[in-house]
Amino acid sequence: xxxxxxxxxxxxxxxxxxxxxxxxxxxxxxxxxxxxxxxxxxxxxxxxxxxxxxxxxxxxxxxxxxxxxxxxxxxxxxxxxxxxxxxxxxxxxxxxxxxxxxxxxxxxxxxxxxxxxxxxxxxxxxxxxxxxxxxxxxxxxxxxxxxxxxxxxxx
Numbered sequence: 370x371x372x373x374x375x376x377x378x379x380x381x382x383x384x385x386x387x388x389x390x391x392x393x394x395x396x397x398x399x400x401x402x403x404x405x406x407x408x409x410x411x412x413x414x415x416x417x418x419x420x421x422x423x424x425x426x427x428x429x430x431x432x433x434x435x436x437x438x439x440x441x442x443x444x445x446x447x448x449x450x451x452x453x454x455x456x457x458x459x460x461x462x463x464x465x466x467x468x469x470x471x472x473x474x475x476x477x478x479x480x481x482x483x484x485x486x487x488x489x490x491x492x493x494x495x496x497x498x499x500x501x502x503x504x505x506x507x508x509x510x511x512x513x514x515x516x517x518x519x520x521x522x523x524x
Contacts, residue, residue: 406510409509409510410510410512412472412473412509413508413509413510413512414512415472416471416472416490416492416506416507416508416512417508417512417513417515419469419470419471419492419506420492420504420506420522422465422469423447423459423465423468423469423492423494423504424504424522424524425464426459426464426465427459427464427502427504427524428524429462429464430458430459430462430464431524433462434462436499436500437496437499437500437501437502437524438454438455438458438459438496438499438502439454439496439497439498439499440452440454440455440494440495440496440497441454441497442454443495443497444483444493444494444495444503444505445493445494445495446483446491446492446493447468447469447470447491447492447493447494448468448470448471448491448492449491452468452494455468455494455496456468469492470491470492471490471491471492471506471507472490473490483495483505490507490509491506491507492504492505492506493505493506501523501524502523502524503521503522503523504521504522504523505519505520505521506519506520506521507519507520508520
């Protein structure tokens with residue numbers, strides 16, 4: 370009787386490969402969700418910092434000029450093109466080197482976007498008479514004691 374010498378080559382079965390691919394997919398999705406959450410929290414931390422910077426610049430401006438920059442046209446989007454009433458006042462007075470813009474806003478919002486839409490990320494300023502002002506901004510996630518959504522601050 371002749372025996373054929375059968376050589377077994379090492380390798381993985383299709384089931385083993387599918388299990389490994391499924392495990393890699395689960396791990397990748399967990400990492401992606403975690404990364405997305407971290408980016409949103411980072412943007413929100415920057416928003417809070419930016420608003421604090423604008424508020425400080427407004428306080429310095431008011432201390433020197435006895436009023437806040439006024440925008441007779443009403444509420445403006447900072448970085449939106451119609452913000453010269455606040456931008457020029459703060460930059461020309463040396464109170465702020467450049468106006469911060471929302472990390473996702475890209476400066477293309479309009480005043481009607483302020484405080485109404487959950488998908489709009491802009492900084493808004495309103496001061497008709499220069500006696501007080503309102504700054505509005507939108508958070509994606511909770512930061513410290515601030516809930517997600519629109520927030521406004523005044524002096």
